[in-house]
Amino acid sequence: MxxxxxxxxxxxxxxxxxxxxxxxxxxxxxxxxxxxxxxxxxxxxxxxxxxxxxxxxxxxxxxxxxxxxxxxxxxxxxxxxxxxxxxxxxxxxxxxxxxxxxxxxxxxxxxxxxxxxxxxxxxxxxxxxxxxxxxxxxxxxxxxxxxxxxxxxxxxxxxxxxxxxxETMALAYCQLSGAIPYQIGNLKNLQQLVLDNNTLTGSIPEQLGGCANLRTLSLSDNRLGGIIPSFVGSLSVLQSLNLANNQFSGAIPADIGKLSSLTYLNLLGNSLTGAIPEELNQLSQLQVLDLSKNNISGVISISTSQLKNLKYLVLSDNLLDGTIPEGLCPGNSSLESLFLAGNNLEGGIEGLLNCISLRSIDASNNSFTGKIPSEIDRLPNLVNLVLHNNSLTGVLPPQIGNLSNLEVLSLYHNGLTGVLPPEIGRLQRLKVLFLYENQMSGTIPDEITNCMSLEEVDFFGNHFHGTIPEKIGNLKSLTVLQLRQNDLSGSIPASLGECRRLQALALADNRLTGALPDTFRLLTELSIITLYNNSLEGPLPEALFELKNLTVINISHNKFSGSVVPLLGSSSLSVLVLTDNFFSGVIPTAVTRSRNMVRLQLAGNHLTGAIPAKLGTLTQLKMLDLSSNNLSGDLPSQLSNCLQLTHLNLERNSLTGVVPSWLGSLRFLGELDLSSNALTGVIPVELGNCSSLLKLSLSGNRLSGSIPQEIGSLTSLNVLNLQKNSLTGVIPPTLRRCNKLYELRLSENSLEGPIPTELGQLSELQVMLDLSRNRLSGQIPTSLGNLVKLERLNLSSNQLHGKIPTSLLQLTSLNRLNLSDNLLSGAIPAVLSSFPSASYAGNDELCGVPLLTCGANGRRLPSATVSGIVAAIAIVSATVCMALLYIMLRMWSNWREVSVSNSDGEEPEVHGKGGKCCAGDGKYWKVGSGLVVASSTEEKYSSASESSVLHGKLTEASAINSKG
The missing domain is CATH 3.80.10.10 (Ribonuclease Inhibitor)
Incomplete structure (x- = not known):
């Protein structure tokens, strides 16, 4: 042997x-x-x-x-x-x-x-x-x-x-790789095999079917694949099977239903398909069933009437559809936690009311409709009720206040309406209240301040109005208060300072007024504060400098004034946004204390002085926006140390000096806007190194020299604006490489030469091509007809000549065109005739609609010919007027005779209308006092003896007849 x-x-x-x-x-x-x-x-x-x-x-x-x-x-x-x-x-x-x-x-x-x-x-x-x-x-x-x-x-x-x-082999939480050795199948006494959290691959070896004494098989968090072998169903004493977070595929084997001793089954995080096997209902000892994060489809076929010991059911993140089955929870169900989130379930949620032992419900991210049932208080043990991201409607029932054990209520992103019931104040254990992105209205009830355990409140994106509850300071455990985007008004309650644990405060997008309360100094744990888009005002309390944990401040679009120094006490600031306020003074160097600053926006204030050189120490800075202030001086070279900059906006200041060449070293720069300053010198060729640049705006300065060919290297550029400078030379043909441009503005310079035909290759140009007010010559390139997305084209005030190319007929998106004040000639293409005459004015040799008619040779008619035509029209018009005047005088004479012959005051009937003559336009003409006047609707039935005046003036003929 x-x-x-x-x-x-x-x-x-x-x-x-x-x-x-x-x-x-x-x-x-x-x-x-x-x-x-x-x-x-x-x-x-x-x-x-x-x-x-x-x-x-x-x-x-x-x-x-x-x-x-x-x-x-x-x-x-x-x-x-x-x-x-x-x-x-x-x-x-x-x-x-x-x-x-x-x-x-x-x-x-x-x-x-x-x-x-x-x-x-x-x-x-x-x-x-x-x-x-x-x-x-x-x-x-x-x-x-x-x-x-x-x-x-x-x-x-x-x-x-x-x-x-x-009997026990536990090798979990290592970095083991390779396959599970089939030799483990020799271990006939093995009761526990625990190999979780490694990087094992391959399939489950069939030899494990020989480990008949296995009670625990735990292989989760590996890279095992293939199907779940049916022999697992032969491990008759198995109590725990954990195959979670692997790469198993195929259907759940029905043989698992034979494991009569199984108490724990976890198959989450695989790629299992098919329906939930009915056989799983035979697992009478099962306490935990987790099938989440697979591709399981069909309806929920689990019945706790058979799984009497089931306490924890997780079916989240699958492809389940249908409704909540009536048999899910009979009256004697032991189910405590039910997770159905992230499926395609629909219908109402009334079926959950039979699960009377439930402590946690998560049915979020489905398509449930209908109302939250008023009988929700039939679930008195509920601790967590999570129904967000559905299509629930109606009001939040006041019976919600009877769920005395509730700690988490998450209903955001539904269609709930109505008020927040004051009964919410009964929930003494409530920690999380998320109602954001609904359509709720009314005031925030004062009773909410009785929920002493509240830690997170988020009402973002509703229609709550009125004031913030005055006793908000009762919520001593509050860490997050999010009331953004409502219709709240009034001032911020001083009691808010009593919420000493507050870490995030978001009151933006409301109608709040008044000053920040001094009690804010007590919020020493505050990390995030966003108050933008309100009408808050006044100087900032100096004591805010003591808030050392602030990381994000956004109080833009308010009416704050004075110094920004009180906001600079924290050395942990990463975001400081003070845009569009009334802050004044110089930019304090204290702003550089926060070396982790990534976003600094002080635009739209009254700041003065130079840009601090110490800003160059903020090496993590990605966005710097100091636009629309009164800053002066040069751009400090120290900013070249801010190599992470993606946005640099200094427009609308009084900066002087040159555009520095070191800007070319900012390789992540996506936006550079130095427009509307007093910068001089040339555009540095080094800007061509900013390969990530999406927007370059240097307009409204005093720049001279030519446009560098290196600008053509900015192949990601969307917007190029160099207008209102003193640039000379030709438009570089290399701009054709900027094939993502959708806006190009070079107007109001001294550029010369022809328009490069290469501009026709900028197929993404859409918003504007503006080359106006330069010294460009030559003809309009036919290649511009390739710019089929272009909406506005301005070539006015140049020295362009020749005909308007018919290729422009391809510009079907064009809604504004200005070719005025050039030397263009010939006929305007018919398709372009819908633009106003101002679009073509100042081109003496241009003709056709909307200008003067072209002659047979396609040129504007000579002025003598035009004068003759005008004179002929005038003579014919005068003759017609004289004839009409003669007819009117004869009519006056006839009407006068009628008036005299009816001296008894009765008006004759003309055309069958007593006292009224019907004019050809359908209006009535009144006869009396020698005047004939078109009556308004209100005057149709007025006295015939009343005198009226047409347009407030008497014609000479009428005056003569009235004297008669």
Whole structure:
């Protein structure tokens, strides 16, 4: 009979590692002292280890009674560091070694394989490195091996399959790789196999089906794949199966339903598909079922009427649809936690009301509709009610106040309306109240200040009005108060300063007024404050300087004034936004105390003086916006140290000097706006190095010289604005490489030469192409017809000549066109005739609609011809007018005769209308006092003897007849 290779290797290791002598009491002290010499003992636990003392009295050492032979070493959790000495192999009679929960480093000594009597080896929760020694496979009496939570790597040695007495193998939380050795299937006594949190690959070996005594199989957080093998259903005594966070696919095997002892089943975070097997309802002992984060579809088929012990059901983040089944929770259900979030479930949530033992409900991120039932208080044990991101409507029922155990109420992003019921004040244990992004209205009830346990309140994006409750300071545990984007008014209550634990305060986008209360100085834990878009005013309280934990401040778009210094007490500021206020004075150097500043926006204030050179110490700065102030002086060269800058906006100041060349070193710069200053000199060619630049605006300065060809290297550029300078030379053809430009403005310079045909390659140009008020010559390039997205084109006030190219007919998006004040000639293309005449004015040789008609040769008619036509029209018009006047006079004469003959006051009927004549335009003409007037609707039935005036004036003919 052939001897297995593994057995031969085991025998060979046994011969090589066999001890030369049997254990004696005299050997143990020497061995242990060697072990001690490699350990660092910060607590002095081993100080009593001395050759003079009985080894069996040493701390952590246990002996065979009456024999003096060491059988156990237990030094768990004493903070020991150092390495595990190979000399430990001298304890050849030892049965238990427990060095767990220390800080040991170094490898596991292979010499441990000599300890033939060892039954328990516990080295978990250290910092051991290296691989698992294959020599551990020689420990034929080993029952418990727990060496996880270390830094071990490599594969699991197949030799461990020789430890046939092994009952527990725990190698979790290491960095082990490779496949699970099939030899583990030889361990018929194995009860616990725990290999979680490694990087194991491959499938579950079929041989594990031979481990009939397995009670725990935990393989979570690896990279195992394939299908879940059906043999798992044959592990009849299995109590816990954890395959979470792997790469298993396929359906959940129905055979799992045969595991009658199973209490824990966790398959979350795989790629499982198909429906939930009905057979899972046979797991009568099951307490925890987690199938979340898979691709499971179909309806919820779990019934707690069969799973009577089920307490924790997690089906979140799948593809489940349908409604909450009626059979989910019968009256005797033990279900305490139900997680259905992130599916496609719909209908109402009334089916949850039968789960009377529920403590936690998370049905968020579904398509549930209808109202929150007023019977919600049938769930008196509820601690967490999470229904956000659905389509729930209606009001928040006042019965919510009866859920006295409620700690988390999250209803945000629904369609809830109505008021926040004052009964909310009964929830004394409530910690989290999220109602944001609904349509709720009314005032914030004062009763909310009775919820003394509240930690986070978020009402963002509703329609709450009125004031912030005056007693908001009662909420001593409050850490987050988010009331942004409502219609709140009034001042910020001074009592808010009593919320000493407050870390984030967001009151932006309301209609708050008044000054910041001095009590803000008490908010020493405040980290984030956003008050923008209100009408807050006044100087800032100086005591705000004491708020040392502030990281984000945004109080822009208010009416604050005075100095910004009170906001600069924290050295942890990363965001400071004070845009559009009335702050004055110089920019204080204290702003540079926060070396982690990434966003500094002081635009739209009344700041004066120079830009502080010390801003260059803010090396993490990404956005610097000082625009629309009264700053002067040069751009400090120290800003070149801010290499992380993505946005630099200094427009609308009074800065002088040149555009510095060091700007070219800011390789992350996406926006550079220096417009509307008094900068001089040339545009530095180094700007071509800013390869990330999206916007470059230098307009409204006094720059001279030519446009550098290097600008063409800015291939990401969207906006280029160089207008209103004194630039000369030609437009560089290299601009064609800026093929992402959608706005190009070069107007009001002294550029000359032809318009480059290459501009027609800028196919993304959309907002504007403005080359007006330069000295450009030549013809309009036909290539401009390729700019089919262009909405505005301005080439006015140049020296362009020739015809308007018909290719411009392709500019179907064009809504503004200005070609005025050039030397253009010929006919205006018919499709462009819809633009006003001002678009073409100042081109004497241009003709066609909307200008004067073109002659047969396509040119504007000579002025003499035009004058003749005008004169002829005038003569014809005068003749027609004289004829009409003659007819009117004859009519006056006839009407006068009628008026005299009816001296008794009765009006004749004309066209069947008593006292009225019907004019051709459908209006009535009134006869009387010698005047004929078109009557308004209100005058249709007025007296015939009443005198009216047409347009307030008497014509000469009317005046003559009235004297008659």
């Amino acid at each position: 052939a001897i297995p290779l593994a057995l031969l290797l085991s025998l060979l290791f046994g011969i090589l590692l066999a001890p030369e002598c049997v254990a004696t009491p005299d050997m143990a002290p020497t061995t242990l002292m060697q072990v001690k010499s490699d350990l660092i003992d910060p607590q002095g636990i081993l100080s009593g280890w001395s050759p003079e003392a009985d080894v069996c009295s040493w701390h952590g050492v246990s002996c065979l009674t009456g024999e003096g032979i060491v059988t156990g070493l237990n030094l768990s959790g004493y903070g020991l560091s150092g390495t595990l000495s190979p000399a430990i192999a001298g304890l050849i009679s030892v049965e238990i070694i427990d060095l767990s929960s220390n800080s040991l480093t170094g490898p596991i000594p292979p010499e441990l394989g000599r300890l033939q009597n060892l039954k328990t080896l516990l080295l978990y929760s250290n910092s051991l490195v290296g691989t698992i020694p294959s020599e551990l496979g020689l420990l034929v009496n080993l029952k418990v091996l727990r060496i996880g939570d270390n830094r071990l790597h490599g594969e699991i040695p197949p030799q461990l399959g020789n430890c046939t007495e092994l």
